[in-house]
Amino acid sequence: xxxxxxxxxxxxxxxxxxxxxxxxxxxxxxxxxxxxxxxxxxxxxxxxxxxxxxxxxxxxxxxxxxxxxxxxxxxxxxxxxxxxxxxxxxxxxxxxxxxxxxxxxxxxxxxxxxxxxxxxxxxxxxxxxxxxxxxxxxxxxxxxxxxxxxxxxxxxxxxxxxxxxxxxxxxxxxxxxxxxxxxxxxxxxxxxxxxxxxxxxxxxxxxxxxxxxxxxxxxxxxxxxxxxxxxxxxxxxxxxxxxxxxxxxxxxxxxxxxxxxxxxxxxxxxxxxxxxxxxxxxxxxxxxxxxxxxxxxxxxxxxxxxxxxxxxxxxxxxxxxx
Numbered sequence: 001x002x003x004x005x006x007x008x009x010x011x012x013x014x015x016x017x018x019x020x021x022x023x024x025x026x027x028x029x030x031x032x033x034x035x036x037x038x039x040x041x042x043x044x045x046x047x048x049x050x051x052x053x054x055x056x057x058x059x060x061x062x063x064x065x066x067x068x069x070x071x072x073x074x075x076x077x078x079x080x081x082x083x084x085x086x087x088x089x090x091x092x093x094x095x096x097x098x099x100x101x102x103x104x105x106x107x108x109x110x111x112x113x114x115x116x117x118x119x120x121x122x123x124x125x126x127x128x129x130x131x132x133x134x135x136x137x138x139x140x141x142x143x144x145x146x147x148x149x150x151x152x153x154x155x156x157x158x159x160x161x162x163x164x165x166x167x168x169x170x171x172x173x174x175x176x177x178x179x180x181x182x183x184x185x186x187x188x189x190x191x192x193x194x195x196x197x198x199x200x201x202x203x204x205x206x207x208x209x210x211x212x213x214x215x216x217x218x219x220x221x222x223x224x225x226x227x228x229x230x231x232x233x234x235x236x237x238x239x240x241x242x243x244x245x246x247x248x249x250x251x252x253x254x255x256x257x258x259x260x261x262x263x264x265x266x267x268x269x270x271x272x273x274x275x276x277x278x279x280x281x282x283x284x285x286x287x288x289x290x291x292x293x294x295x296x297x298x299x300x301x302x303x304x305x306x307x308x309x310x311x312x313x314x315x316x317x318x319x320x321x322x
Contacts, residue, residue, distance in 0.1 A: 012239025016248045019232035022225070024255025027105070027264070029225055030097045032218055036207045038095035040200060041222065044208070045090060046193035048223030050186035056227065057183055065180050075174055082170045083185040089163040096156045102260035103268065107146070108160025109253040110279050113286055114139035115161040116168060123169070135285040142278035149271035178234045182227060246290055250283065 033041045057063060069075055096105040114136055120126040128136070147153045171181055200206040208216050237245060257276075260266045268276075 015232040016236035019229045020251035022229040023252040043193040044219040045222040046189040049226040052223035053183045083188040106253040106256035107157035115165040131289040135282040138282040146275035
């Protein structure tokens with residue numbers, strides 16, 4: 001059993017690294033779509049994601065959830081909201097990468113945990129520990145410093161962070177698995193996206209059929225690039241603790257940040273380094289707090305498990321002595 005458990009944990013870690021690694025390296029992918037514009041790439045991503053995910057669900061015969069979802073208008077409404085929010089997130093990210101804002105896009109996913117916590121306080125009336133308040137405060141200071149550095153608020157980062165935080169909040173209320181949720185969301189996106197592509201083609205602006213089979217294949221592969229990391233993430237989520245996933249999530253923006261600096265050669269003046277440093281300090285505080293809470297929870301769980309043993313031991317000893 002222990003060997004099996006360790007094996008499962010190892011598989012989970014590998015899937016986690018694969019998921020966040022792919023998300024971290026995706027800035028290398030979107031420039032390959034040129035000369036297609038961000039809107040065309042986004043529309044293809046919606047269409048081909050549904051094709052790929054639907055094929056995967058048919059293969060594993062997981063369709064029971066769809067009938068249940070169709071009978072629940074409230075959940076359908078939440079799925080539609082999630083689809084709208086992730087459309088904004090995907091579109092802004094694709095545009096940002098192809099417009100030379102990879103570093104600013106990475107910042108959006110660095111500050112996303114801070115935005116999620118702030119939304120929990122404002123919308124869900126959650127109570128924060130002092131360390132979490134400190135992290136949010138440092139994160140706010142970072143945004144101020146970066147606003148000075150950029151000469152304006154880091155709109156790309158804020159848009160990505162808030163849209164993804166809202167998306168996560170809505171998905172939490174929907175309660176669907178990652179692949180199933182993506183299938184439902186892209187099913188809603190499919191017709192508008194397909195309609196846009198048909199309109200674009202009719203007006204001579206589409207590149208899918210005019211730039212060769214290699215370009216068409218790349219546009220079609222956006223479905224795999226979208227769905228495959230999600231499949232790996234799902235495999236990781238059921239095999240490793242949430243605290244481990246919480247640490248792995250920083251791999252994606254770290255990879256994106258490094259690519260922005262070393263591969264895309266984006267500028268990083270001192271004030272921008274200062275802003276990022278503050279964000280990283282805030283994330284260190286959050287990570288330390290999460291690890292401490294997880295450790296305390298494990299201690300409490302072990303103590304609770306030990307109580308029945310402690311309670312029965314004296315009785316057993318007394319019987320033996322008598």
